[in-house]
Amino acid sequence: MTQQALADALGVSRQTVHSIEAGKYDPSLPLAFKIARLLGRAIEQVFEPED
Amino acid sequence: MNEFPSPVEQISYLAKVLAGLLVVILLGLASLELSHLPGAPGKWAAGLLAGVCALLAWAGHRRYRRLDELQRQMHGRACQWAVGLVLASLLAVSALQALGLASSVHPLAMAAGLIAAWGLGLCITHHRLD
Numbered sequence: 001m002t003q004q005a006l007a008d009a010l011g012v013s014r015q016t017v018h019s020i021e022a023g024k025y026d027p028s029l030p031l032a033f034k035i036a037r038l039l040g041r042a043i044e045q046v047f048e049p050e051d
Numbered sequence: 052m053n054e055f056p057s058p059v060e061q062i063s064y065l066a067k068v069l070a071g072l073l074v075v076i077l078l079g080l081a082s083l084e085l086s087h088l089p090g091a092p093g094k095w096a097a098g099l100l101a102g103v104c105a106l107l108a109w110a111g112h113r114r115y116r117r118l119d120e121l122q123r124q125m126h127g128r129a130c131q132w133a134v135g136l137v138l139a140s141l142l143a144v145s146a147l148q149a150l151g152l153a154s155s156v157h158p159l160a161m162a163a164g165l166i167a168a169w170g171l172g173l174c175i176t177h178h179r180l181d
Contacts, residue, residue: 012119019121019180028120 010034075166078104079159125176132172137165 003021007014010031019025020035027035036043078100085096118126141161147153 013122015181016119016121024180025121025124031120 006035006038009038072166074107075162078107079162083159121180125173125180128176129169129172132175133165133169136168136171137161140164 003014003017007017010017012031016025016027020027032043032047036046039046081096081100085093085100088096115123115126144153144156148155
């Protein structure tokens with residue numbers, strides 16, 4: 001899946017997807033849940049908390 | 052999956068920024084010329100200018116509502132930069148004016164400074180997040 005396809009499915013910009021992937025931006029909780037749902041995984045499998 | 056914007060997207064973005072700047076510059080120049088227009092034409096022109104500014108504000112608001120959360124955050128931070136820089140500059144200029152070391156600042160120069168500070172903030176935020 002390309003960044004643009006993921007961005008379109010999430011209703012955000014490609015830049016947002018890129019920044020999340022690069023670890024430079026932490027998405028809001030609703031967006032994080034949306035990403036996890038789209039990828040068919042649990043949220044903790046997609047995002048790891050920083051200790 | 053790491054994609055960069057295509058040259059067409061980059062040129063399109065640059066064109067939008069330049070068009071926005073051109074509109075702001077033209078509005079600034081128009082407001083300068085208004086002071087030379089006497090009587091009724093001057094009032095009509097001032098009303099027209101106010102209407103155009105209101106239309107621009109409405110278009111900006113509509114555009115802002117269409118932005119996603121990251122873009123809103125970037126513009127928010129850019130505004131924080133702009134407010135901080137302009138406030139610091141105003142305090143410095145005010146202090147210099149109180150000491151008689153600086154003359155009064157034209158409101159258009161302040162507006163230009165505000166836009167420049169906002170642009171700088173947007174560039175810095177964009178660089179940090181991209």
